[in-house]
Amino acid sequence: MAQRIGAHTVRLERPPSVAAHAGLAGKKEREGPLGACFDKTFEDARFGKKTWEQAEQTLLQNALTLAAGKLPRTCPQPEAIFAGDLQNQCTASSFAFKESGLPFCGLYGACSTMALTLAMAALSVEAGAFRAAAAVTGSHFCTAERQFRKPLEYGGQRAPTAQWTVTGAGAAILAANGGPGNPRITHLHFGTITDLGVTDGANMGAAMAPAAARTIADLLRDTDTTPRDYDLILTGDLGFVGGALLRELLRREGFDLTETHNDCGMMIYDREKQDVHAGGSGCGCSASVLCSHIFDEMRRGRYRRILFAATGALLSATSALQGASIPGIAHAVVIESGERMTDR
Amino acid sequence: MAISKEDYAALARRYAPPSPLWKDCAAAFLCGGTICALSQLALALLQQAGADEETGRLLVMIGLIAGTAVCTALGVFDKLAKHAGAGTAVPITGFANAVVSPALESKSEGFVLGTAAQMFSIAGPVIVFGCGSAAVWGLVYFLWKKAGG
Numbered sequence: 001m002a003q004r005i006g007a008h009t010v011r012l013e014r015p016p017s018v019a020a021h022a023g024l025a026g027k028k029e030r031e032g033p034l035g036a037c038f039d040k041t042f043e044d045a046r047f048g049k050k051t052w053e054q055a056e057q058t059l060l061q062n063a064l065t066l067a068a069g070k071l072p073r074t075c076p077q078p079e080a081i082f083a084g085d086l087q088n089q090c091t092a093s094s095f096a097f098k099e100s101g102l103p104f105c106g107l108y109g110a111c112s113t114m115a116l117t118l119a120m121a122a123l124s125v126e127a128g129a130f131r132a133a134a135a136v137t138g139s140h141f142c143t144a145e146r147q148f149r150k151p152l153e154y155g156g157q158r159a160p161t162a163q164w165t166v167t168g169a170g171a172a173i174l175a176a177n178g179g180p181g182n183p184r185i186t187h188l189h190f191g192t193i194t195d196l197g198v199t200d201g202a203n204m205g206a207a208m209a210p211a212a213a214r215t216i217a218d219l220l221r222d223t224d225t226t227p228r229d230y231d232l233i234l235t236g237d238l239g240f241v242g243g244a245l246l247r248e249l250l251r252r253e254g255f256d257l258t259e260t261h262n263d264c265g266m267m268i269y270d271r272e273k274q275d276v277h278a279g280g281s282g283c284g285c286s287a288s289v290l291c292s293h294i295f296d297e298m299r300r301g302r303y304r305r306i307l308f309a310a311t312g313a314l315l316s317a318t319s320a321l322q323g324a325s326i327p328g329i330a331h332a333v334v335i336e337s338g339e340r341m342t343d344r
Numbered sequence: 345m346a347i348s349k350e351d352y353a354a355l356a357r358r359y360a361p362p363s364p365l366w367k368d369c370a371a372a373f374l375c376g377g378t379i380c381a382l383s384q385l386a387l388a389l390l391q392q393a394g395a396d397e398e399t400g401r402l403l404v405m406i407g408l409i410a411g412t413a414v415c416t417a418l419g420v421f422d423k424l425a426k427h428a429g430a431g432t433a434v435p436i437t438g439f440a441n442a443v444v445s446p447a448l449e450s451k452s453e454g455f456v457l458g459t460a461a462q463m464f465s466i467a468g469p470v471i472v473f474g475c476g477s478a479a480v481w482g483l484v485y486f487l488w489k490k491a492g493g
Contacts, residue, residue: 051452151445153416154466155425155432157368160361197349198356206356210345244359249345275426278361 002126006222009189016125017182018335019075019132019175022066023292024059025268025284026141026167032269037293038168039066045142045167053092056085056140059284060096063171064136067291071132075175078102078134082121084113086139086165086283088147093136103130110312111208111237112191113137113283114170114290115331118308119188121174122333131176138169139282148201148317161203163239164276166268168284170291183298186341187223187334191215193314195327201320205242205265205278208311211328212238213249215309219332220255227260229341231303234294235330236286236310237265239279264289286310304338368429375424375431383408383435405436412440417448442466 003011022039030041040062047058060083068077081100084107085092093106109116117135125133144165145152174185194214198207212235220226227233238246243263250257264286265279290308297303309332315324334341347355383404390400415421421441425432432438446465450458464471 053452146449150466151449153419153422153441153445153448155416155422155428155438155441155445157426157429160363194345196345196347196352198353203356203360206360210347210352214345241359241361245356248355248359249347252346 002123006218008192008218009187009222010123011187012122012126012185014126014176015184015186015336015340016122016174016176017184018172018295019072019182020067020070021170021172021291021295022063022070023170023288023290024063024066024138024168025288028141028164028274029166029168029268029288032274034268034289034293037296038288039292045140052140052142052146053087053095056087056092056138056143057096059140059167059169060085060092060136060138063138063169063291064097064134067134067171067173071173075173075177076131078132078173079130080105080121080124080133081136082107082117082124082133083136084108084117084283085137086110086144086147092138092140092143097136109283109310109329109331110314111139111281111283111285112310112312112329112331114236114287115308115310115333116190118172118174118185118333119190119331121172122185122188125174125176128176132173134171134173136169136171137283137287139165139167139284139287141165141167141282144282158277159202160277161200161205161241162277163204163237163265163279163281164269165282166237166280166285166288168282168288170284170287170289172291172295181299181337183295183335183337185333186336187219189215189219189222189332191330191332192218193327193329195325197325199323199325201315201326203241204237204281204313204326205239206245207313207326208328208330209238209242209245209249212242212246212309212311212330213253215330215332216246216307217250217253217255219307219309219334223334223341225341227255227257230260230305230307232262232294233257233260233307234286234290234309235261235263236283236312237279237281238263238311239265239281240271241278242311243279267293283310283312298335298337301337304336305341306335308333308335371427372429372431375428376434377431379408379431379435379437408436409440412437413444416441416444439467439470442470
């Protein structure tokens with residue numbers, strides 16, 4: 001049974017395994033430092049579809065199909081889908097899986113969605129509701145731009161703090177008995193909404209960093225662990241500005257992340273060559289990086305214990321126009337491939 | 345978090361890299377200046393070809409709008425504007441791009457409710473304030489003339 005430890009963290013007594021996973025990305029991400037790590041990349045951002053929205057659906061479908069194709073024969077196929085994206089009403093996910101014939105749970109956590117879907121899938125598998133469940137998340141640069149910002153061909157300049165929405169998706173299939181050697185979800189932590197008054201939509205990193213700091217600090221206190229107990233503390237898409245703010249905020253709380261922190265938004269693009277300003281963003285950023293590069297490195301033994309905290313900016317185009325500040329959230333999961341962490 | 349909103353705003357400002365002001369200004373000056381110089385050259389050529397000044401100005405403006413529309417549709421304009429900034433935004437090229445880009449993008453929602461409805465979603469305020477201020481100043485000018493100015 002799942003058990004609450006400390007104030008907010010949940011410990012999974014029978015941690016579900018990540019039995020299979022796949023990360024997909026677009027052309028710009030392929031040209032980045034992690035280009036060779038993705039399971040599949042696409043040259044055409046429309047994937048041969050008529051609209052950008054349909055292209056994003058295809059991306060999500062492909063992620064799940066690829067992951068399911070990698071499942072070992074002994075492992076059951078997913079019996080439920082937990083999925084989310086950035087489109088209004090989560091339509092990319094619901095349209096993508098309308099033909100799946102599986103129970104579907106659409107989740108919105110903005111860019112924190114990969115951690116949210118993983119946590120919900122892990123809880124349901126651990127509780128015995130499903131033998132296997134899929135967590136799928138993705139974003140598309142073109143749908144995000146037109147929904148949250150300006151038309152694609154509009155000629156404007158981006159602020160140095162602005163980030164580039166990743167065209168990418170990730171799918172992880174969690175199973176109760178996924179076999180040995182698989183990474184396992186051992187703890188989860190649903191974030192607390194944190195709003196320190198940032199209103200600048202071109203500085204999402206600053207808007208989300210306090211939520212990430214809060215979640216990471218709470219989780220470390222709840223589990224009575226320190227940053228050194230993890231091989232990697234991985235945030236979703238804080239980028240270079242938000243990443244630096246997070247480390248500073250946590251330093252003030254007494255946690256030194258200098259050696260263990262990295263951020264998917266800082267990893268996915270080459271900041272100098274790819275003109276992405278403060279790094280990558282979008283829920284496909286952490287989804288594609290985690291479900292390809294990170295899980296692969298865990299299987300290779302490079303990382304044995306990871307704290308994955310994906311951050312989301314819970315704004316809408318309307319709330320931004322009305323001048324409301326941007327509430328941030330960070331959901332987290334602890335993923336282990338070695339011996340189980342000793343916590344309280 | 346232990347930090348107050350005010351302290352965090354100051355911290356966030358400190359961590360935000362500044363815009364390269366001088367580089368942006370130079371690029372805007374060069375690109376904007378080039379567009380204006382080329383337009384002036386086109387006007388001179390048109391006048392030499394026999395057009396009067398008013399017709400010449402009109403033709404140059406139509407040329408700038410049509411050129412921008414083509415560049416926007418080819419996906420070139422935003423790549424230039426990224427560097428040029430105000431250099432492409434301030435001349436009529438910026439206005440043309442602000443009309444064409446949402447119109448193109450909303451094609452997927454249909455011609456009426458997509459392209460036509462969204463065409464002025466960015467340029468709309470410019471038209472509203474442009475026409476509004478023209479009406480106000482027109483009235484002022486009218487009253488001034490009436491008063492014998």
